[in-house]
Amino acid sequence: MKTDNRTDIQADLTIIGTGMAGLSAALFALDQGLSVVLTGKTSSIHFATGLMDLLGVYPPGYQWDNPFAAIDRIRKEVPEHPYAAISNEDIDKALGRVQQFLGAQGLPHRRKRSRNVDIITSMGTLKKSHLIPLSMWRGVAVLEKRLPTLLVDFTGLKIYSARQIVSALGSNWKGLRDATIQFPGMELMEEVFPEHMARSLDVATNVEILARKVLPLIKDAKAVGFPALLGMYVSCKTIRTLERLLGVTVFEIPTPPVSVPGIRLQELFLKGLQKNDALLSLPEMVKRVESFSNGKYRITAGESGTLKRIESKGVILATGRFLGKGLTAERTGIRESLMGLPVVQPKGRDKWHNIHLFDPLGHPVNRSGLQVDRMFRPLTETSMPFSPGLFAAGSILAHCDWTRLKCGSGVAIATAHAAVRAFCKRYK
Amino acid sequence: MPFGSASTTLSSLCPPGHVGYMKTGGEKVETEVLIIGGGVTGTGIARDLALRGIASILVEKSDINAGASGGNHGLLHSGARYVSNDMESAKECMEEGRILKQTAPHCIDDCGGMFVALEGDDENYVADFPGFCEKSGLACHFLSPEEARELEPELSSKLIAACAVADAAVDPFMLSLENMAHAKQLGAKLFCHTRAVKFILGRHGIETVLLEDTRSGRTMKVHPRVVINAGGAWAGYIAAMAGASLHILCSMGTLLVTQSRITSGVINRLRPPSDADILVPGGTVSIIGTTSRRVDDPDFIAPTVAETDHIVSQGAQMIPLLEKVRYIRAYSGVRPLVGSEDRAADDRNVSRGFTLVDHGETGVDNFITITGGKLTTFRLMAEKATDMACGKLGNKNSCLTRTEALPSTMEGKWTEPGLAPKRWMAKPHGETDKLLCECEMISEKTIDDIACELKKNNEIPDLLNIGKRSRLGKGPCQGSFCSVRVLAHMYDKGALSGTHGIDDIKAFLNERWKGQLPIFWGAQLIQAELTEAMHCGFFDLELAGDHENR
Numbered sequence: 001m002k003t004d005n006r007t008d009i010q011a012d013l014t015i016i017g018t019g020m021a022g023l024s025a026a027l028f029a030l031d032q033g034l035s036v037v038l039t040g041k042t043s044s045i046h047f048a049t050g051l052m053d054l055l056g057v058y059p060p061g062y063q064w065d066n067p068f069a070a071i072d073r074i075r076k077e078v079p080e081h082p083y084a085a086i087s088n089e090d091i092d093k094a095l096g097r098v099q100q101f102l103g104a105q106g107l108p109h110r111r112k113r114s115r116n117v118d119i120i121t122s123m124g125t126l127k128k129s130h131l132i133p134l135s136m137w138r139g140v141a142v143l144e145k146r147l148p149t150l151l152v153d154f155t156g157l158k159i160y161s162a163r164q165i166v167s168a169l170g171s172n173w174k175g176l177r178d179a180t181i182q183f184p185g186m187e188l189m190e191e192v193f194p195e196h197m198a199r200s201l202d203v204a205t206n207v208e209i210l211a212r213k214v215l216p217l218i219k220d221a222k223a224v225g226f227p228a229l230l231g232m233y234v235s236c237k238t239i240r241t242l243e244r245l246l247g248v249t250v251f252e253i254p255t256p257p258v259s260v261p262g263i264r265l266q267e268l269f270l271k272g273l274q275k276n277d278a279l280l281s282l283p284e285m286v287k288r289v290e291s292f293s294n295g296k297y298r299i300t301a302g303e304s305g306t307l308k309r310i311e312s313k314g315v316i317l318a319t320g321r322f323l324g325k326g327l328t329a330e331r332t333g334i335r336e337s338l339m340g341l342p343v344v345q346p347k348g349r350d351k352w353h354n355i356h357l358f359d360p361l362g363h364p365v366n367r368s369g370l371q372v373d374r375m376f377r378p379l380t381e382t383s384m385p386f387s388p389g390l391f392a393a394g395s396i397l398a399h400c401d402w403t404r405l406k407c408g409s410g411v412a413i414a415t416a417h418a419a420v421r422a423f424c425k426r427y428k
Numbered sequence: 429m430p431f432g433s434a435s436t437t438l439s440s441l442c443p444p445g446h447v448g449y450m451k452t453g454g455e456k457v458e459t460e461v462l463i464i465g466g467g468v469t470g471t472g473i474a475r476d477l478a479l480r481g482i483a484s485i486l487v488e489k490s491d492i493n494a495g496a497s498g499g500n501h502g503l504l505h506s507g508a509r510y511v512s513n514d515m516e517s518a519k520e521c522m523e524e525g526r527i528l529k530q531t532a533p534h535c536i537d538d539c540g541g542m543f544v545a546l547e548g549d550d551e552n553y554v555a556d557f558p559g560f561c562e563k564s565g566l567a568c569h570f571l572s573p574e575e576a577r578e579l580e581p582e583l584s585s586k587l588i589a590a591c592a593v594a595d596a597a598v599d600p601f602m603l604s605l606e607n608m609a610h611a612k613q614l615g616a617k618l619f620c621h622t623r624a625v626k627f628i629l630g631r632h633g634i635e636t637v638l639l640e641d642t643r644s645g646r647t648m649k650v651h652p653r654v655v656i657n658a659g660g661a662w663a664g665y666i667a668a669m670a671g672a673s674l675h676i677l678c679s680m681g682t683l684l685v686t687q688s689r690i691t692s693g694v695i696n697r698l699r700p701p702s703d704a705d706i707l708v709p710g711g712t713v714s715i716i717g718t719t720s721r722r723v724d725d726p727d728f729i730a731p732t733v734a735e736t737d738h739i740v741s742q743g744a745q746m747i748p749l750l751e752k753v754r755y756i757r758a759y760s761g762v763r764p765l766v767g768s769e770d771r772a773a774d775d776r777n778v779s780r781g782f783t784l785v786d787h788g789e790t791g792v793d794n795f796i797t798i799t800g801g802k803l804t805t806f807r808l809m810a811e812k813a814t815d816m817a818c819g820k821l822g823n824k825n826s827c828l829t830r831t832e833a834l835p836s837t838m839e840g841k842w843t844e845p846g847l848a849p850k851r852w853m854a855k856p857h858g859e860t861d862k863l864l865c866e867c868e869m870i871s872e873k874t875i876d877d878i879a880c881e882l883k884k885n886n887e888i889p890d891l892l893n894i895g896k897r898s899r900l901g902k903g904p905c906q907g908s909f910c911s912v913r914v915l916a917h918m919y920d921k922g923a924l925s926g927t928h929g930i931d932d933i934k935a936f937l938n939e940r941w942k943g944q945l946p947i948f949w950g951a952q953l954i955q956a957e958l959t960e961a962m963h964c965g966f967f968d969l970e971l972a973g974d975h976e977n978r
Contacts, residue, residue, distance in 0.1 A: 009744065038928075039710065044961075047958070047961065047962075049966050051966075057971070061971065063971065065637055121966060121967050121968070122912075123912075123929075123930065123933070123967040123969070123972075124927070124930065125930065125967050125968050125969065125971075125972045126968075127966070127967070127968045128968075156519045156862070158864065158913045158916065158917070159860060159912055159913055159916060160916060161908075161915075161916035161917070161919045161920050163922075164915065164916055164919035164920075164929060166929075167919055167924070167925045167926055167929075168926065168927050168929065168930065177797070180920070190860040190862060191583075191862050248801070254966070256909070256912050256962055256966065284533075297576060322954045322957045323951055323954050323957050323958055323961070329948070329949045329950060329954075330949055330950065330952075331737060331740070331949045331950075331955040348733070349733045349737075349946075349948070349949065350732065350733035350734070350946075352948060353945055353948060353956075355942065355945070356938055356941070356942075357934075357938045357941035357959070357960075358934055358937075358938060358963075358964070358969060358970040359939055359970070360970050360971070363960075365948075365953075366957075368961070402965065403960045403961055403964040403965035404964060404970065406965070406968075
């Protein structure tokens with residue numbers, strides 16, 4: 001067909017996937033002055049808590065205060081782990097750049113140099129993480145010092161119970177209390193949703209009404225913790241206003257998905273990238289990737305009838321795992337969904353999972369994924385690059401069980417950085 | 429899919445302060461009949477005895493229907509399955525099916541059934557089938573493949589013959605719970621998590637039975653006039669405590685549950701019994717199975733990946749859609765077969781008739797064993813065992829379960845698919861009642877009712893216990909979201925405190941996990957990944973509860 005050969009868009013680099021790895025890759029590529037097409041319809045980033053782990057656990061069950069020391073050990077003992085091909089300096093630099101960029105978009109983050117910190121989760125567990133949204137960062141010191149604190153929740157909010165957190169943590173935190181109030185303007189609603197509440201708190205008068213409701217409950221508390229829904233686009237301002245009106249430290253506690261911090265991250269990250277004219281954001285599913293003898297790639301995206309074709313010198317695959325649809329699990333085996341790239345995987349489905357869900361060793365299926373070379377190019381069964389300009393980044397990479405090692409965001413950002421750098425080295 | 433029913437604890441049998449410790453001698457508890465085993469037969473016996481005015485205590489080492497009574501298709505056989513090789517069983521099924529449809533209609537979905545043959549199936553068997561049915565006095569009529577596919581559009585296009593029969597689907601959990609609820613109304617007592625650990629024999633039989641609460645380790649003694657062993661696959665172990673030898677063959681069968689209901693009626697393969705040849709609707713789902721594998725120990729059974737794959741590919745011959753559907757659970761049960769010798773052939777060819785043993789013949793006068801058989805004939809098995817017990821007790825009352833309707837007490841109601849949603853949809857305008865489990869549509873008020881029942885029975889209203897008494901977490905989300913919501917709700921109500929919720933959610937999710945291991949592919953694997961992302965990636969639950977690592 002004639003139209004089949006038409007190319008709609010030209011770019012240096014096409015990035016497939018709009019999760020943490022895809023967004024970060026776009027940022028690093030734009031930093032290098034490349035023209036970039038960012039494709040992908042949805043991503044599982046709105047499931048994210050907003051906390052950015054670097055490395056928390058290794059070997060199984062052993063937690064680290066210093067993530068870089070842990071990475072040093074991984075590099076020695078698990079040479080296949082994606083971190084092993086990247087220096088600590090580069091990992092730190094990549095993370096720092098994302099932090100700086102998000103700060104400029106009104107989503108500031110904080111971290112301690114080479115340190116993980118403890119964060120309260122809505123389950124009442126304490127979780128170690130590294131790069132923390134400022135809204136949650138304020139809770140770190142509150143937790144450390146066990147300051148007298150009030151945890152607030154809202155009638156009709158099903159996924160969050162302040163009382164549960166207080167009950168779980170109260171035994172060694174004497175001044176921890178809880179209170180349940182009705183969310184201003186939603187008093188008549190049976191059920192309230194974090195996303196609606198967050199958008200409502202982007203409006204200054206609503207913040208004032210909320211503060212008036214909370215003020216009499218504060219008493220001796222030096223801090224107030226809310227579920228993470230204090231504003232969507234202007235959360236920093238919302239929190240500052242609350243602190244001024246309440247006269248105490250205000251912080252957020254991350255909630256299960258769909259979580260407001262995940263939505264903030266996705267929307268503000270993308271919005272920030274779109275300020276750069278060298279980026280074209282194409283919110284479509286990629287259907288096909290073809291490579292040509294001239295070294296170029298043609299990427300076809302969208303629904304039939306409105307198909308878009310992109311021609312670029314390189315492609316970064318950041319399509320994620322099963323939830324992100326980068327990998328497909330069939331009864332007979334795991335395959336890479338888009339191009340059928342070889343997937344490193346356990347032999348046979350009976351070896352995918354251990355008997356216990358919470359086995360600290362983690363499940364072998366979570367270490368399956370793409371095997372890459374030191375330039376982050378997926379390899380064939382014979383350990384040759386599948387295609388010279390095809391790179392991969394993020395959770396689709398093999399040998400990294402992010403839920404157990406606590407390295408999800410760190411791997412996404414660091415490998416995106418490394419993949420962009422490898423692309424530049426080749427084409428610049 | 430075992431779940432429990434309301435049961436009392438051991439100590440409640442005794443007055444306060446006398447909790448029946450063995451060391452202190454315990455209280456002397458007397459009863460007419462002690463029934464061991466809380467499956468459908470044991471609970472059926474408790475009801476039969478109660479209707480004849482005989483007091484009984486039922487002890488179950490695990491929970492109601494934890495054995496084969498819970499690990500089966502939920503098929504009320506028309507009898508057609510057995511016409512070719514076990515005419516006795518076929519006739520029993522036919523008669524018992526008729527009785528149950530009259531006396532316990534609320535436990536039965538009288539959906540009808542079909543036997544279907546496909547290209548390549550043994551045509552002689554197909555040709556002989558009507559004759560076999562006729563010989564057994566069983567009604568069946570042939571349908572053309574077109575007629576059959578009109579009734580059941582998911583049937584394979586390779587259909588060559590179809591025959592309609594009077595199969596039905598039965599909820600074995602509701603059956604046992606209702607049997608027990610009725611028996612309890614009439615004075616029977618139930619103790620779950622209670623194991624008979626020792627028989628103390630006297631001159632004429634069992635004088636004392638030593639019981640142990642499997643959770644607290646507490647023991648007590650019961651002095652029954654008659655002991656009935658309804659231990660199913662475990663009957664051999666129980667008989668051995670009385671020095672009796674009973675050879676039970678354990679034949680494990682695996683079944684898969686689909687996310688939605690595929691056919692309106694039961695579909696059987698028209699061939700000699702083999703693997704994955706029966707598909708039974710179970711409310712909103714369908715169940716395909718089984719396999720048959722000899723196992724040594726009924727306590728250690730689990731479905732494997734290989735069995736799962738085999739069931740899918742075999743089942744898909746009848747219903748091609750089974751190759752594509754989403755499965756939400758896999759489980760196994762053990763058929764207790766009473767065999768005189770090990771046969772090399774398929775265990776399904778061993779008679780599915782039941783065995784009633786009077787151990788008086790070997791000197792233990794007051795001991796009876798009833799085992800073998802099948803779900804469909806449980807009432808008859810209970811009747812025969814109760815008749816024998818009555819003989820020993822000198823009770824002349826006759827069996828009433830043949831005609832007496834099984835009352836609908838609704839004790840097991842929240843395990844029924846569709847009931848919780850119905851309640852939520854019917855809530856009056858203006859009344860608030862939030863859904864906590866969105867897959868199975870279980871609302872706050874339903875959870876509160878279950879929690880209230882649990883508290884009445886001195887049990888903690890946590891996820892693990894609520895899950896056993898409802899469909900919580902049994903939908904496609906595997907409990908990853910509803911567990912968080914229900915936990916938050918229970919804390920808000922003040923029903924849970926401290927870090928109990930952390931151990932509880934881990935145990936609850938692990939239960940859901942184990943039932944899905946062999947079916948993790950496609951959408952179900954995506955869901956598993958999300959479960960791990962939330963509960964390990966975010967909550968760090970794999971690190972929680974073990975504070976030495978922190």
